[in-house]
Amino acid sequence: AQTVTQSQPEMSVQEAETVTLSCTYDTSESDYYLFWYKQPPSRQMILVIRQEAYKQQNATENRFSVNFQKAAKSFSLKISDSQLGDAAMYFCAYTRADYTDKLIFGTGTRLQVFP
Amino acid sequence: GAVVSQHPSWVICKSGTSVKIECRSLDFQATTMFWYRQFPKQSLMLMATSNEGSKATYEQGVEKDKFLINHASLTLSTLTVTSAHPEDSSFYICSAYRQGNQPQHFGDGTRLSIL
Numbered sequence: 069a070q071t072v073t074q075s076q077p078e079m080s081v082q083e084a085e086t087v088t089l090s091c092t093y094d095t096s097e098s099d100y101y102l103f104w105y106k107q108p109p110s111r112q113m114i115l116v117i118r119q120e121a122y123k124q125q126n127a128t129e130n131r132f133s134v135n136f137q138k139a140a141k142s143f144s145l146k147i148s149d150s151q152l153g154d155a156a157m158y159f160c161a162y163t164r165a166d167y168t169d170k171l172i173f174g175t176g177t178r179l180q181v182f183p
Numbered sequence: 184g185a186v187v188s189q190h191p192s193w194v195i196c197k198s199g200t201s202v203k204i205e206c207r208s209l210d211f212q213a214t215t216m217f218w219y220r221q222f223p224k225q226s227l228m229l230m231a232t233s234n235e236g237s238k239a240t241y242e243q244g245v246e247k248d249k250f251l252i253n254h255a256s257l258t259l260s261t262l263t264v265t266s267a268h269p270e271d272s273s274f275y276i277c278s279a280y281r282q283g284n285q286p287q288h289f290g291d292g293t294r295l296s297i298l
Binding site: 101103110111112113115118159163170171172173174175176 | 217227228232276278287289291292
């Protein structure tokens with residue numbers, strides 16, 4: 069069975085600094101998708117970034133980038149130039165290479181941003 | 184704008200009543216919808232996968248007689264919590280798969296409080 073692990077329950081960062089959130093996963097599939105979702109206090113699920121496993125190039129979305137290490141089954145999120153609005157719960161998620169399949173979420177990392 | 188609408192956003196009711204939550208895809212046909220449950224400070228846990236025109240597939244440990252799921256049309260899935268009790272109080276969130284190699288879209292969630 070596939071699993072997703074986030075080992076950092078909480079992280080904090082100073083505004084304008086950089087922070088990296090960790091995620092590891094386990095799967096026997098060779099093709100799959102990985103995501104980082106942001107959940108602010110409003111509890112909306114906001115897609116931050118996604119990575120397709122067959123693509124070697126790390127995904128980037130403005131200040132957000134990932135370090136995807138397929139062999140190590142590692143998928144970390146780097147937030148550059150952190151802003152107060154980045155404070156939220158961040159969930160790493162996995163799905164098989166079919167968007168119709170369910171998402172498997174990690175336990176989440178609460179990110180605090182200090183001014 | 185939102186592509187998945189979830190209603191109601193917050194409901195408070197007495198123990199023993201049944202509560203229906205709606206999840207609508209606004210501008211696309213969703214053959215598959217997912218229902219998740221989230222306890223405070225925890226991750227999203229999949230409850231069931233809802234396929235249009237067929238019975239929902241429930242995850243292990245989810246009572247199908249307690250949580251009735253209906254997906255009668257390509258734009259609407261409903262979750263009914265029957266004879267709700269305080270332990271059913273939680274945050275329920277749906278998502279829908281939109282065809283075209285796109286990830287799932289989430290509704291804004293429903294906060295259910297049973298007194």
